[in-house]
Amino acid sequence: MTCVGCGNALEPEDGFCPQCGRPVASSSAADETVLRDSVLGGQVCPRCGATVEAGNMFCTQCGGRIDVMQTASGVAGEGDLPPIAMPGRAETPVPLPAKQTGAQPPTEPVAASAGSKTDKRFIMVIAAIVAIALVAVIGAFVFARAWNSGVRDVGGDSTTQTQSDSTNGPSGSGSSTVCDTAPKATVTSVDDVNGGLLLDVEFSSACQSADKDTLNDSGTKVTVTDADGNTVAAAVFDFSADPVDLTASAPSARLGFSSGQFWQLADQISPSALTVSVQSGAKGSGAASELQSGAMAGSDALDGDARENVAHAALEQRIKQDKSTASGFYTTYTTQLSSKRLGLKADGKTWTYQDIWNEFVSFRTKYPNSILIWSNDYPTYTKNGPSQWYVTLSGERFATTDAGDSWCTAKGLNDGEHCLVVDLQ
Secondary structure, three states: OOOOOOOEEEOOOOOOOOOOOOOOOOOOHHHHHHHHHHHOOOOOOOOOEOOOOOOOOOOOOOOOOOOOHHHHHOEEEOOOOOOOOOOOOOOOOOOOOOOOOOOOOOOOOOOOOOHHHHHHHHHHHHHHHHHHHHHHHHHHHHHHHHHHHEEEOOOOEEEEEEEEEEOOOOOOOOOOEEEEEOOOHHHEEEEOOOOOEEEEEEEOOOOOOOOHHHHHHHOOOEEEEEEOOOEEEEEOOOOOOOOOOOOOOOOOEEEOOOOOOEEEOHHOOOOOEEEEEOOOOOOOOOOOOOOOOEEEEEEOOOOOOHHHHHHHHHHHHHHHOOOOOOOOHHHOOOEEEEOOOOOOOOEEEEOHHHHHHHHHHHHHHOOOOOOEEHHHHHHHHOOOOOOOOOEEEEOOOOHHHHHHHHHHHHHOOOOOOEEEEEEOO
């Protein structure tokens, strides 16, 4: 009698094979031979004897593995389980067809065990926990930096404050808040001075809690606009030489805007209706021209097309302002001081809107009653067709043309080109 597992010779009294440890089956030697042959052919389960399709790795009846490897001697390899008798099933093995010679197809790879899948899930969970912890650490770091930088949002206006250490006595305890936001500003008074515009401006810190705030930037651009959004004045001032302590009581400065830096006159301006914008780090052009002793002078903030657009708007605004005064000259005489239009080549230059505005301001400085009109609005200038000239009138009233001529002579303007007696009718 031999072991069905390894073919080792057995003693009649052996309960287990001394070679491979397999229990000794109780079936006859003939049955063992038939069963071994069935296993080697791959057609019968070696445990329960059920018919198994070729290529299956497990029995569909009992779940036993069908991975018996054929040896050169044609006997099953070590480690195979003995056939198990199933209830209600005949134990007679099914005869197998003749064995095929030649190379056998390779055994199908064994599927990964459940333990391997569990390890992968465990690794994925650990990776997720690490990622969440990393995000939390980064978020805490960003929040801490934002808090330490002192960013505040008060009343909808974003105000940046930087904290700087200061020493309060020998202990060195305490800190002071320094405001890095541009200050607020309001115009308290306006005046025409020496062909320019003089504004008294009162400043205040934009940081309510700041105890250190100084306007000391060398490139501080100050832009003033009216209620309609028209630019009244703009220039770049250097506050580094004469800084303004914004934490002092009523800090202020007198700012002078010279030719090319303002586009309204004092009689057009209501200080309470003005808006002042203060911007640091700006660069001006041209040299600063002092208007009055004690007033800060600035360089040009606008040039090119930007200044031309503002000057054009200033001319139109002035014409509208002076229209009611001009209507009084339908029945009385006045004197015309100048007539210019855009692109005119005269006096050695091609006239721009800014040139025309500057000339009007210069006449207004000399003759305070001067007004500006658009020639096409009055019959005097449209007798021969449309007329498109910016005309400066002295605004003086004369009962006769001779009286008007005498005024021109007295002012040194009687050259026949720069002072003409006119009425608008």
